[in-house]
Amino acid sequence: MHAPVCGIFVPHWKTKRKVGVPLKTWKRTYIILLILCALILGAAIAIKFLCSGRDKGVFIQPKGTYPPAMVTAFYQKDGRWADDKLGDSPYTMGRSGCLTCCIASALSADGGSSDTKETVSAGQWNQIFGEAGVYNASGDIVWGRLSDALEEGKVLVASSVDPEEIEKLLSQGRYPIVKVKVGGNGAGHWVLLVGSRDGEYLCMDPLEPSGELAPLSRHGSVVYRMRCVYVNER
DSSP, rough: OOOEEEEEEEEEEGOOOOOOSOHHHHHHHHHHHHHHHHHHHHHHHHHHHHHHTTTOOOOOOSSSOOOOOOOOOOOOOOTTTTTSTTSSSOOOOHHHHHHHHHHHHHHHHHTTTTOOOOOOOHHHHHHHHHTTTTTTTTTTOOOOHHHHHHHTEEEEEEOOOOOOHHHHHTTTTOOEEEEEEGGTSSSSSEEEEEETTTTEEEEOOTTTOOOOOOGGGGGTTSSSSSEEESSSSO
């Protein structure tokens, strides 16, 4: 089609009538999209950096020698409690009960229950923690609530992993609970350090069905978190 001007037909592109979206609008939209993409990419990089920094583990190796403690080993997949839920959460001892097993094992070194002096099993502690509201909706232990549940208990929540603090605790007869990655690069997992032998740490591993102590090198000897729970003052 042509636009008639003074009786003469000329192509529409020679007229001043605008057709479609103006070029300036396209440029403005393109620039806005570039800025948004840059912001999203920057946010993603920042989140990845923060997460990688937070999850950076610390390789630990004992400088001293610490005779392995006499603790009761608890297997999280033990049929007596494997299907028990962690509080009101959908998670079970068999799937996510490694931390509860470590706490139970650590407390067994202090003579078990202060009333009966008998070892309280991991399943029994799980029940106690559930009734005391120690777990949150995700089955994680809320450390402040754990302190309330253990009337005579002491709970240490370290802000960072300090190899010297770990050795200091062991020298005092206290047993650090440390978070590792299964096999060194798998899912997060908690084990209880109970001593050392031949230049490496030994741990009570809730994934070890035999109950025998395992070398920390099984999980790469890299630690991401550190806690300590004990009853008796030493």
